[in-house]
Amino acid sequence: MASSTLLLAVAGLAVFAYYLGRQRAVAAAIGAGPRGFHSLPGYHGGYVALWCVLPALLVLALWQVFEPIWLRSAVLGQLPADVRALPSEQLGLVYNDIRNLVEGNVVSSSPSADILAAASRYAALRETSRALAAAAVLVLGIACLAWAFRRVRPDFRARNRVEHAIEYLLIAASMVAILTTIGIFLSVLFEALRFFRQVSPLDFLFGTSWSPQTAIRADQVGSSGAFGAVPLFTGTLLISGIAMLVAVPVGLMSAIYLSEYANRRLRSWAKPMLEILAGIPTVVYGYFAALTVGPILRAVGEGFGLEVASESALGAGLVMGIMIIPFVSSLSDDVITAVPQALRDGSYGLGATRSETIRQVVLPAALPGIVGAVLLAVSRAIGETMIVVMAAGLAANLTANPFEAVTTVTVQIVTLLVGDQEFDSPKTLAAFALGLVLFLVTLVLNVIALRVVRRYREQYE
């Protein structure tokens, strides 16, 4: 918590710096008169405050990054030679023990004298490092404050400087989106690569048996896990396919009805009502699929003499389809309304009925947009998690029968990662490999869909 106090101190210093700079600017302005003065006093205050804060924060951030590294090498370097000779994982455990001792947490074994000594050294070093960092940050802050303060003169262009700084802040903010994508890609990729070091990518992508149980003991039954992801891919495709079979006709037809047939009153309340479906959290759909739709399907299936699993692909797919309806309908509605009225009028003038106009003129004109909408919907269905976690099965069946239970990529990611986990077993790393596949597939779908939609829009604008 020391760094949070430090942050507060820096913030306080910044406020102080702002008033100091402003004061000096006001005082100088009185001497210089309105014409000899470039920037408003507030900008001078802002300039001083920025100089006071930014270098200090930079130092603080660097210290946060490098302190653990330095501490680790300093503490481990002082350990006896036989401990230092341990392989790096065990050395990591020893280091964890030392840190836990300092934090007062439970330690795995009773510590030896070496470890105790190392712990006290760790605590002492950390104290020193924190004190040093605090001193450095505050001294730097005050020094920069003083330097910037001296620059406050009537002809000093404080506004331009402050505006430049703000612009750099804006650029930095827009970097976050890029960094997120890179972060997602790299974090998933690195863990996936660790997985592929243990399981060959070919086995993973083309194997047909999935049972991610790895043994705790070497002699355990079924000790070698099988990581063939094909059943997961087919399960995902089956459920998404059922979802699209529901969502595309229903969504498209309601969009057509709303944009071409419905009067304004119906449109004004039916459209928001449909969009409520999009606002319902997915966990609610999952609950619904598991507790209402599943039993209904089972009962109906029994009526027809069919055996429907209580966690059938059909149930999850149906509910997922309903979730996607508003997605398809609102996107298609946009593209259908964007088709110029002149095309319709031309078709009516030739004597076509409304439905003929829609089928032969409006839909072909809107097709790229609709394809884009459907692709986005597919990417949604593939990545949807809660519905399938709650309503689809866990067993990896390689089947195309919608009445059987299948599992999906997202279900497996959740089951592999929820609960206690050790981070090096292929079982948990497999989740990241699946995540990588999921990310890449949805990425490709999104890029294609966005490109299709964009190209289409350019046509009429």
Add this chain to the structure above:
Amino acid sequence: MSSTPRTSVKEAVARGITRRYAYESLFRALGLGALLVGLGFLAFFFYTLISNGYTALVQTRLELDVTLDPMVIDPTGSREPSVLAGADYQKLVRDALGARFPDVTSRADLRALYALVSPGAGIEVQRLVTGDPRLIGTTRSLWLLADDDVDVLVKGHVSRELPEVDRRITDRQLEWLSRLESEGRVAEKFNRYFFTSGDSRDPELAGIWSATVGSFFMLLVTLVLSFPLGVATAIYLEEFAPRNRWTDLIEVNINNLAAVPSIVFGLLGLALFINEFGLPRSAPLVGGLVLCLMTLPVIIIASRAALTAVPPSIREAALGVGASKMQMVLHHVLPLAMPGMLTGTIIGMARALGESAPLLMIGMVAFIVDTPETPLDPATALPVQVYLWADSPERAFVERTSAAILVLLMFLLMMNAAAIWLRRRFERRY
């Protein structure tokens, strides 16, 4: 074709016209049917939720005459708060129940009898006594919490006609319960546990308060981070960025992020925030960070739309009277675009509130009873609570799950209503 007589074209059209009109009305009916499927599902959905969930507002209580025996509560008579708090109040409740049914004597029967009241009943008596120690020694008639198995039976969710093996209440327990009912000692009272307590293994004591607080902290972190970041990004891209490959890349990237599955953000949170940065598991801080990255694209896209809606004349006027570009943006464009940005932010927050998949990844599915006090305490969130309860086998959790969903939907509805209000009230058309 020109040689064909005109009449035959007319005839051909006339021949086809009935079929074409029939097709027309079929097509139209299909469209209406599709719309009705969507709306019908919505109606079915709310009907099921409300009919399942409204019973969670009340819970069954049994009226018992509890003797606040000083020998059990405070044998030494010291009236120390610690002694009062630690006494075995459940025994008082059991004694009261035993006194009502003096004919029950065997150990097994007594255990079955005691199972009619909730373990929470003793806590209620404890609260009463610690609130007013002068009551010790008196006999009070109290409405005490019944067990959840009794609750579902009294509410009629589990039929009394079922064979005994299919019920969690035995025939003898049912007989005692009927006796209490005939004496008017069974009633449904307002379920305050549902709104004031955290999760519990006993459905009758479980509530959504902890999850609501967890969700609140999470949204707070999300809002504090994603609103400034999103608005700043939108301003840069819309007002300052040059049009080049680099800004194109940022733009494509933002549109992409909006469509990345939420569970992938959970993977990022797990690998980066928890494994690399060592932030605590199950903490609303991490949840808020993950949700922030998720809602950021939504806010950026809405904020950019709001900025584009501000007419160029405003910008030109500001520049014309000598404002710098930054002043033009910050003093004139931004205030006009703010309502649109806020609307987008609220919609993003509503989406974040309903999100649960990434939270499963970062350990917010743990069984957590205590209400978090800071964003660093372990917590759970409302949608995750729904997920946890939906998985619980007890019948009494069904109505609570539905009720929790209704509460969640109510929050979402309020947020969306606020967004619509904001748009109506402040958005200007130029």
